[in-house]
Amino acid sequence: MNVSDSTPPAPLAERFSRIDGSALREILALTARPGVISFAGGLPAPELFDAGALQESFAAALGRPHQSLQYSTTDGDPDLREAIAARYAARGFRVDAGELLVTSGSQQALSLAATALLDEGDVALVEDPGYLAALQCFTFAGARTVPVATDDDGILPDALEETVRRERPKLLYLVPNFQNPTGRTLPADRRRAIAALAARYGFWIVEDDPYGELRYDGTPLPPVAAEPAAADRTILLGSLSKIMAPGLRLGWLHAPEAALSACATAKQSADLHTSTVAQAAAAAYLTRYDLDAHVAKMRGVYAERRDAMLAGLPAALPVGSTWNRPDGGMFIWARLPEDRDATTLLRRAVDQDVAFVPGAPFYAGEPDRATLRLSFTSYPPAEIDEGLARLAKAASA
Numbered sequence: 371m372n373v374s375d376s377t378p379p380a381p382l383a384e385r386f387s388r389i390d391g392s393a394l395r396e397i398l399a400l401t402a403r404p405g406v407i408s409f410a411g412g413l414p415a416p417e418l419f420d421a422g423a424l425q426e427s428f429a430a431a432l433g434r435p436h437q438s439l440q441y442s443t444t445d446g447d448p449d450l451r452e453a454i455a456a457r458y459a460a461r462g463f464r465v466d467a468g469e470l471l472v473t474s475g476s477q478q479a480l481s482l483a484a485t486a487l488l489d490e491g492d493v494a495l496v497e498d499p500g501y502l503a504a505l506q507c508f509t510f511a512g513a514r515t516v517p518v519a520t521d522d523d524g525i526l527p528d529a530l531e532e533t534v535r536r537e538r539p540k541l542l543y544l545v546p547n548f549q550n551p552t553g554r555t556l557p558a559d560r561r562r563a564i565a566a567l568a569a570r571y572g573f574w575i576v577e578d579d580p581y582g583e584l585r586y587d588g589t590p591l592p593p594v595a596a597e598p599a600a601a602d603r604t605i606l607l608g609s610l611s612k613i614m615a616p617g618l619r620l621g622w623l624h625a626p627e628a629a630l631s632a633c634a635t636a637k638q639s640a641d642l643h644t645s646t647v648a649q650a651a652a653a654a655y656l657t658r659y660d661l662d663a664h665v666a667k668m669r670g671v672y673a674e675r676r677d678a679m680l681a682g683l684p685a686a687l688p689v690g691s692t693w694n695r696p697d698g699g700m701f702i703w704a705r706l707p708e709d710r711d712a713t714t715l716l717r718r719a720v721d722q723d724v725a726f727v728p729g730a731p732f733y734a735g736e737p738d739r740a741t742l743r744l745s746f747t748s749y750p751p752a753e754i755d756e757g758l759a760r761l762a763k764a765a766s767a
């Protein structure tokens with residue numbers, strides 16, 4: 371065929387015109403240069419991976435190759451589901467293993483929940499600012515994402531009720547513990563108020579909790595899914611990424627029966643099932659090793675890194691900046707004074723070989739361009755100090 375006879379390919383799906391994923395990708399590309407101390411990514415510290423125990427767990431899984439290398443059920447490895455249910459039970463939340471669907475990371479759980487719940491044109495309410503990949507997921511599903519106002523403790527129940535009355539949403543997406551990007555935690559009274567609103571107005575809650583076990587101060591709070599008012603309308607997402615290793619790609623969702631079954635059907639068309647061998651290895655790890663002890667060790671190291679960053683920030687950010695003190699997770703949320711633009715500071719910071727993420731891309735509503743997210747988990751205190759010294763130079767440039 372003559373090339374001049376060819377017709378251009380049909381256009382990409384319309385849904386891609388609704389997404390602009392480039393802003394944050396471009397910023398992260400800037401920060402990936404060798405030598406840059408990056409407080410930008412939300413990466414667990416690789417030196418804390420329990421690598422030896424995971425190697426042995428994979429060896430144990432591969433010791434049963436006829437099972438672990440074969441196709442398996444969509445629902446997930448029964449031993450792994452039992453182990454996840456037991457971990458919830460140990461924290462006072464009674465879950466039946468049959469109410470769990472194992473997913474390829476909690477990111478897939480999010481996408482399955484969106485497919486299960488959202489029709490074209492539906493409204494998904496999101497925290498403002500909130501987790502960027504969730505916004506994308508809901509937009510892909512054809513939904514309109516509507517921001518709900520927050521303060522230092524997360525979503526404001528009064529603002530939520532006002533938005534619910536106006537928008538009649540299908541779902542509310544929440545990261546109640548040590549939220550990405552702000553590190554904020556939703557207090558118990560707000561959890562109860564939100565559950566009551568879901569019951570009164572009939573919307574679903576998608577509760578995403580990848581960071582809950584990384585608590586350094588205070589007492590753990592029950593999930594919104596455990597509130598009796600919301601139990602029949604909450605999809606709770608969990609993950610091994612932050613407490614074991616993200617490369618495993620292991621997460622799960624807990625949902626009432628009809629939603630669980632819809633998510634399983636959606637998963638069949640996405641990937642049939644999550645990696646059999648990764649699931650078997652995780653199940654082996656959870657029976658042979660003490661994940662709680664491992665997580666306790668991570669907590670100690672991360673708390674020290676958080677404190678190192680908190681101690682260094684007064685000298686690193688311009689006078690008049692403010693920031694929070696998260697009780698757990700991976701992120702500190704800061705705000706520059708006099709409405710200075712964090713993207714301008716980032717460009718200067720990258721010149722000094724240090725990086726963070728500006729807050730603006732995390733907003734579904736009007737962005738606050740003075741905000742920024744700093745991740746404190748990736749470096750030991752001495753390198754955090756060095757990174758903050760470079761940031762101080764950038765801020766005074």
Ligand code: PMP
Pocket residue numbers: 412474475476477478501545550578580608609610611616619620621
């Ligand atoms: N939800 C939130 C709030 C996250 O921050 C992340 C990872 N950064 C995920 C979900 C996805 O995690 P994973 O798929 O690795 O479980």
